[in-house]
Amino acid sequence: MTRTLRAAAVAAVAVATLLVGGCASGTAPVTPVTPTPTTGVAPGGTLQRPLYSVVVPQGWTDLGSSDTSGQIDAYLAKDGLSSGISFSVFVDTSGRSRDTLVQQAKAAMPGATDAPAVTAGGRRLTGLQAEAEGLVLHQYYLETGGKLVALNWSWPKDKDASADIKQILDSLTWK
Numbered sequence: 001m002t003r004t005l006r007a008a009a010v011a012a013v014a015v016a017t018l019l020v021g022g023c024a025s026g027t028a029p030v031t032p033v034t035p036t037p038t039t040g041v042a043p044g045g046t047l048q049r050p051l052y053s054v055v056v057p058q059g060w061t062d063l064g065s066s067d068t069s070g071q072i073d074a075y076l077a078k079d080g081l082s083s084g085i086s087f088s089v090f091v092d093t094s095g096r097s098r099d100t101l102v103q104q105a106k107a108a109m110p111g112a113t114d115a116p117a118v119t120a121g122g123r124r125l126t127g128l129q130a131e132a133e134g135l136v137l138h139q140y141y142l143e144t145g146g147k148l149v150a151l152n153w154s155w156p157k158d159k160d161a162s163a164d165i166k167q168i169l170d171s172l173t174w175k
Helices: 003-019 098-108 162-171
Strands: 046-048 052-055 060-062 072-078 086-092 113-120 123-132 135-144 147-156
Touching: 052 162, 098 123, 098 135, 098 147, 113 135, 113 162, 123 147, 147 162
Parallel strands: none
Antiparallel strands: 046 052, 060 072, 072 086, 086 147, 113 123, 123 135, 135 147
């Protein structure tokens, strides 16, 4: 497995661990599964979900989701994971509050700090950032449609993919 492919797989697992593994006390954490390619939306197409829509940029692949909990709603990767750059959407179904999710994410990812605010789909979001396994991880939160949603993205520490991610954030539309 190449370094960037391994880094992308680690990012997917790390983000899923932050979210799915942080379930309330007494609930067994779900072991995340690395997404595998599925038939998805073609680059340039719009991925429609009940709570949002997002354009899949050119050079990105809609990998769908192999998360058996059904909480990872979308998983996009640049250059088919070879770049190590990924973006995912997590819809929390546990009923946790935003504050609880943030506390659990901070506990699961030592060194996580508050991230600069971003705008996605016209909404200002706050979140966390951390470094792990040579990756820069970001997680931002919002409530929409009565659900708590986390947007997650990561890239290798030696790259800056903020322009790539901004393109996705600018294309988001909340329903």
